[in-house]
Amino acid sequence: QKEDIEVTLLPAGHCPGSVMFLFEGENGTVLYTGDFRLAKGEAARMELLHSGTRVKDIQSVYLDTTFCDPKFYHIPSREECLNGILELVRSWTSLSRYHVVWLNCKAAYGYEYLFINLSEELGIKVHVNKLDMFRNMPEILYHVTTDRHTQIHACRHPRDDECFRGNRLPCGMTRQNGTPLHIISIKPSTMWFGERIK
Numbered sequence: 001q002k003e004d005i006e007v008t009l010l011p012a013g014h015c016p017g018s019v020m021f022l023f024e025g026e027n028g029t030v031l032y033t034g035d036f037r038l039a040k041g042e043a044a045r046m047e048l049l050h051s052g053t054r055v056k057d058i059q060s061v062y063l064d065t066t067f068c069d070p071k072f073y074h075i076p077s078r079e080e081c082l083n084g085i086l087e088l089v090r091s092w093t094s095l096s097r098y099h100v101v102w103l104n105c106k107a108a109y110g111y112e113y114l115f116i117n118l119s120e121e122l123g124i125k126v127h128v129n130k131l132d133m134f135r136n137m138p139e140i141l142y143h144v145t146t147d148r149h150t151q152i153h154a155c156r157h158p159r160d161d162e163c164f165r166g167n168r169l170p171c172g173m174t175r176q177n178g179t180p181l182h183i184i185s186i187k188p189s190t191m192w193f194g195e196r197i198k
Contacts, residue, residue: 008022009022012033012038028057103152111188115144153171155171
């Protein structure tokens with residue numbers, strides 16, 4: 001049997017280009033989320049999830065289950081996380097121009113929100129290895145740089161942790177103008193919240 005199905009892509013808020021799939025056909029409606037990160041109220045503003053003033057009747061939801069576990073009883077909002085990181089980075093980088101921060105980001109994508117907001121709030125560009133991966137995201141290009149002489153780094157190296165233990169950034173920098181750098185590492189990670197006891 002053949003059936004016409006309408007497929008709608010909805011923003012998942014996970015990383016650039018991430019989507020959820022809404023399948024609608026004669027036999028019902030299914031939502032497949034994949035990885036997603038929506039703040040409270042965001043789904044209510046998605047017009048394509050609604051029919052008139054009502055939420056569409058969805059028979060099945062296939063939910064990404066990475067954090068569908070009781071140990072993840074609380075995951076703070078992006079805003080809470082950003083404010084905490086901003087406070088820490090601001091207090092550290094204001095000590096001197098030799099105080100730098102390394103954002104220990106394990107994935108290639110998904111941190112754009114953090115880079116853009118840190119850069120906008122502090123007026124400091126974020127050092128990355130290459131700009132190639134951001135070419136199709138022009139809104140971030142103003143906030144990242146390949147110039148190592150900045151106070152916020154998100155550069156990467158195959159042995160990142162060894163670099164940090166040796167008090168050098170993954171890009172190899174240990175000093176600026178002959179002055180040793182003071183480096184702190186911030187590891188943006190949702191998994192951390194599941195590894196801690198309530």
